[in-house]
Amino acid sequence: MTKTLARFLAQARRTPDRVACRYGDGVLTYRQLEEGSAALAAVLEEALGEDRRPVAVYGGRQPEMIRAFLACVRSGRAYLPIDDSCPMARLQTTLAAADASVLLCCQPLPETLEGLNIWEASRVEEAAACGKECPENLAVSEEAPFYILSTSGSSGQPKCVAVSGGNLDAFMEWAGPLCGNGVILGSSPFSFDLSVPGIYCAITSGGTLAAVSLDDMDYRELFYQMGQSQADLFIATPSFVSFCLADQTFNQDLMPRLERFLFCGETLSPRQSRALFRRFPRAQVWNSYGPTEATVAVTAVEVTRKMAESGDPLPAGAPMGRNRIWISDKEGNSKEDGRLGEIMLEGPQVALGYLAGEPGFSVLPNGDRLYATGDLGCLRDGQLWYHGRLDRQVKLRGYRVEAGGVAEHLRSLRGVAAAEVVPVLDEEGRPQWLAGFVIPEEGCPSPERLAKELRKQLYPYMVPRRIVLVDAFPLTPNGKLDRKRLVELL
Amino acid sequence: MNPTADHRVMLEDICAIAARVCQAPEVAGQPDRNLYEDQLMDSLAFLQLLYTLEDRYGVEIYPTRLCREDFASPRHIAALVERLRCQG
Numbered sequence: 001m002t003k004t005l006a007r008f009l010a011q012a013r014r015t016p017d018r019v020a021c022r023y024g025d026g027v028l029t030y031r032q033l034e035e036g037s038a039a040l041a042a043v044l045e046e047a048l049g050e051d052r053r054p055v056a057v058y059g060g061r062q063p064e065m066i067r068a069f070l071a072c073v074r075s076g077r078a079y080l081p082i083d084d085s086c087p088m089a090r091l092q093t094t095l096a097a098a099d100a101s102v103l104l105c106c107q108p109l110p111e112t113l114e115g116l117n118i119w120e121a122s123r124v125e126e127a128a129a130c131g132k133e134c135p136e137n138l139a140v141s142e143e144a145p146f147y148i149l150s151t152s153g154s155s156g157q158p159k160c161v162a163v164s165g166g167n168l169d170a171f172m173e174w175a176g177p178l179c180g181n182g183v184i185l186g187s188s189p190f191s192f193d194l195s196v197p198g199i200y201c202a203i204t205s206g207g208t209l210a211a212v213s214l215d216d217m218d219y220r221e222l223f224y225q226m227g228q229s230q231a232d233l234f235i236a237t238p239s240f241v242s243f244c245l246a247d248q249t250f251n252q253d254l255m256p257r258l259e260r261f262l263f264c265g266e267t268l269s270p271r272q273s274r275a276l277f278r279r280f281p282r283a284q285v286w287n288s289y290g291p292t293e294a295t296v297a298v299t300a301v302e303v304t305r306k307m308a309e310s311g312d313p314l315p316a317g318a319p320m321g322r323n324r325i326w327i328s329d330k331e332g333n334s335k336e337d338g339r340l341g342e343i344m345l346e347g348p349q350v351a352l353g354y355l356a357g358e359p360g361f362s363v364l365p366n367g368d369r370l371y372a373t374g375d376l377g378c379l380r381d382g383q384l385w386y387h388g389r390l391d392r393q394v395k396l397r398g399y400r401v402e403a404g405g406v407a408e409h410l411r412s413l414r415g416v417a418a419a420e421v422v423p424v425l426d427e428e429g430r431p432q433w434l435a436g437f438v439i440p441e442e443g444c445p446s447p448e449r450l451a452k453e454l455r456k457q458l459y460p461y462m463v464p465r466r467i468v469l470v471d472a473f474p475l476t477p478n479g480k481l482d483r484k485r486l487v488e489l490l
Numbered sequence: 491m492n493p494t495a496d497h498r499v500m501l502e503d504i505c506a507i508a509a510r511v512c513q514a515p516e517v518a519g520q521p522d523r524n525l526y527e528d529q530l531m532d533s534l535a536f537l538q539l540l541y542t543l544e545d546r547y548g549v550e551i552y553p554t555r556l557c558r559e560d561f562a563s564p565r566h567i568a569a570l571v572e573r574l575r576c577q578g
Contacts, residue, residue, distance in 0.1 A: 217536045217561075219553035246537055247553050471541045475533060 001139040002146065002165030004172050005073060007204035009034065009136075015206050021063040021199070023211040024225065028063035033070065033203065035131070040071035040124065042132035044102075051101050054078040054148050057190075058091070059106030061211035064121075065190050066199055067128060068104050069147070076138045077101075078145035078162065083191040085477040088113060094150045094158045098355060142166035145352060149193055149292050160355040161292050163193075170348035171295040172200055174321035178286070178300065179262070181205035182232030185255075187212050187240045192478040193292045194265050198235050214243055223247065227254050234258060234283075237265040237479040238272055242472065245272070251279040264288045264297050265480060267316075267386055271417050271441060273308040289316030289386055293360065293371050295349040298323040299384050313411075315383040323347045327379055328372070335378075342390055343377040346370050376404065401462050403434060406454075410436055410467075413453050415444030420473060421464055422483050424490070436464035437486055439472065466490065500571070505564040507546070511538040521564045531561065543567070549574040 012020075016031035028036070044055065055077045057068040065081065072079035080098045082091055088111055095103065095116065102117045104124050119127075140146050146165040150158040179201035186198030186209055195211075202209035210229040214222050222244075234241075234255070241261070244250040252258065260283060261276060268287045276285050285308075290297035301317030308314075319325045326334045327341040335341040350369035353361040362370045376387040388404025403421045410419035418439040424432050438450065445453075447467035454463045474485035501521050509517040512530040517523050525531040531539070539561070540551050549571060560570045 214533060217531070217533055217553075218558060220555075220557060223554040243533060243537060246540060249552060249554055471538045 001136060002073075002142055003169045004165070004200055004204060005070070005139055008070070008200075011204055011206055018206060019208045020203050021066050021209040021211065023061045023063060024221075026062045026064070028067060030203070033063070033067055036067045036128035037070035037074055038134040039130045039132045040068065040128040041074035041134040041138070043127035043130060044071060044075040044077070045134070045138060048075075048077070048101060052077055053101040054080045054098050054145065056080040056082055056095050056098065056100040056103045057106065058082045058084065058086075058103055058109065059190075060084045060215075061186075061190060061213055062106055064106040064124070064128075066203070066209075068106060068124065069190075069199075071128070072104075073140040073146055073165070074134050074138065076140055076144075078140065078148050080148040080150070080160075081190040083189040083477065085189065086191070090158070092116070094160075097150065097158045098148050098160045140165045142169065147196075148355065149191065151292055159358060162352040162355055163292075163295055164352050167295040167349050167351055168196070168200065170321060171196070171297070172204065174300075175296070176201050176205065178320075179205075179207075179233055179235075180260075181207045182257070183208045183210055183230050185210050185212060185226065185229050185231035185234045185236075187214075187234075187236045187479075188265075189213075189478060192265075193296045194235060194237065194479075196296050197262070214240070219247060223249065223254065226250075229255065230257055231255050232257050233260045233262060235262045235264075238263055238268045239266060239473070239475050239479050239481070241272065241276070245275055245279070252282055255280075258283050260284045260286060262286045262288065262300075264290065265478075268303070268314055269418055270308045270311050270314060273303045273314065277305055277308060287314050287317060288320075289384060290349075291345075291371070291373055291375070293351050293373070294323070294345045295351060298325065298345055298347075298349060301383065313385065313408075315380075316377070316386045317384060318382050319384070321347075321349070323349055325379065325384060327377065338378055338380050340376060340378045340387060343373045343375045343384070343386075344370060345373060401434065406434060406436070406458065406462055406464065409454055409457050410438060410450065410464075413450055415440055415442065416450070417441035417444075418473070420481060420483070420486060422487055424487060433466075434462075434464040435487065435490055436467040437470050437473065437489065438467060440469050444469070497568070497572075501564060501568045503546075504543075504568045504571070507539065507542050508564050508567065511535040511542065517564070521568075523563055525561060525563060526558070536561070539567075543571060547571050547575065 012030040012034035020030045020033045055072045057079050059065045069079045104119050105121045142165045145162040146168050148160050148162050150160050175197050184198045184202045188194040198209050212225045273285050285303040287303050288297040288300040299317035300320050324346040326344050328344045329341050350371045374390045376390050378385050407419050407421040416438050420437045421434050424435050450467050474482040476482045505518050509515050512535045
């Protein structure tokens with residue numbers, strides 16, 4: 001059994017009546033989570049027998065989702081979370097890509113699906129309440145897949161990452177102490193791995209996960225839940241927090257106990273961190289970095305007021321736990337400090353790989369795995385800086401242009417709070433020109449002036465033909481920047 | 491100014507704003523269109539709507555003090571803006 005699961009079971013014996021997870025009115029105590037997941041695991045094992053393929057779990061953020069996750073791993077099967085924002089066509093391709101045996105529903109599906117082994121919510125609920133016990137030796141081992149997450153592949157088909165029990169244990173070694181044992185406010189859907197620290201740090205420490213969402217743009221409900229949560233820690237993407245910041249009551253009075261923000265999934269801007277320091281004078285702001293392929297996050301850093309006020313891009317942090325990071329040139333050689341290259345990750349958090357064997361992972365002579373992230377970055381004085389994706393490089397009229405690099409130039413201009421640059425494609429999908437999108441702040445000049453400023457720094461072909469001022473960047477359901485919809489803003 | 495005409499101008503203006511933030515041009519002629527249908531209004535559109543109304547009408551909007559229904563259609567939004575302006 002993995003350390004993380006063993007810690008949860010021990011914690012459930014110590015504090016059976018404490019609330020383990022909550023979403024709205026839905027609550028499960030440690031005892032309910034432990035007994036329910038054991039019973040569901042036993043029923044799964046009876047029904048599936050030798051079939052050890054992954055089990056998909058469908059729903060929103062209700063505590064029953066976490067009970068189902070634990071049931072899967074206690075029965076020796078990896079779980080594949082599917083958020084209820086997933087369209088049914090995408091759900092079917094994802095289940096096929098992961099070769100899932102069963103779909104456990106924690107809420108009804110919006111439509112009937114043929115050809116899948118579906119357990120309706122009532123059947124899942126009945127199984128969880130049957131009182132059966134589950135032998136401990138069934139549970140997922142350190143080497144086996146613990147959860148499977150689907151990410152969008154470059155081909156448009158889902159790409160499934162298998163994260164092992166040992167990967168999660170290695171992440172928890174450093175994330176556990178950072179997240180503490182209080183109330184953790186988690187805003188990410190469970191299909192996104194930023195939800196992983198909230199779930200496992202809470203249930204292995206005696207803490208409580210308070211899940212929140214901004215579904216239906218129900219600010220009232222979100223703020224009510226945040227206010228009720230007594231949260232000590234807030235885990236979110238920077239984009240999620242920019243929605244919260246739109247309401248002036250998002251401040252320390254709303255969450256008096258809040259002592260820490262933990263960000264991952266996107267680059268936190270100095271402006272956002274300054275706003276947080278103003279609104280939450282008693283809270284720390286932590287930035288972190290990591291792809292799903294290396295189990296949530298591999299670096300972390302406490303953002304200081306000095307860093308935020310300098311206006312320079314924030315560091316992504318220093319390698320945490322047993323992670324090793326180096327910067328690679330095109331030939332795979334390590335680059336020296338301060339030089340830009342591909343971020344390479346090694347160590348016990350590097351996932352087992354993609355289920356379909358897509359490239360990116362390799363095994364080192366010492367048995368550790370290596371993941372080539374496709375992210376551009378540099379190391380300086382032990383800190384990692386993230387500089388965008390390697391694979392968004394585009395060719396315009398024969399010239400090679402890094403859209404990410406152009407965006408960095410835009411961001412450096414006065415009056416620009418945040419900026420993104422994306423190629424605009426022709427009918428055949430070839431990049432035609434670059435469009436710049438800018439979230440202005442005080443003193444932002446006109447788009448024409450911004451372009452003029454850029455022409456001072458860049459080759460003419462690198463300068464976006466059109467720059468548009470926007471109030472916010474569109475987000476994917478996971479809270480990341482949605483580039484496709486950004487272009488549609490033109 | 492004639493209050494009825496004033497109201498009509500504002501409603502047209504808000505229809506146009508809603509059409510733009512929702513990326514749905516047809517909304518410009520549909521003051522009673524339910525903006526929550528067909529996922530017209532997502533989190534981005536909502537945030538844009540908020541900032542546009544604040545700029546244009548000089549009102550301060552606390553999303554937490556309002557309910558979903560206040561933004562259900564251009565006509566609802568116009569009523570909201572008038573209410574907020576009266577409160578000064």
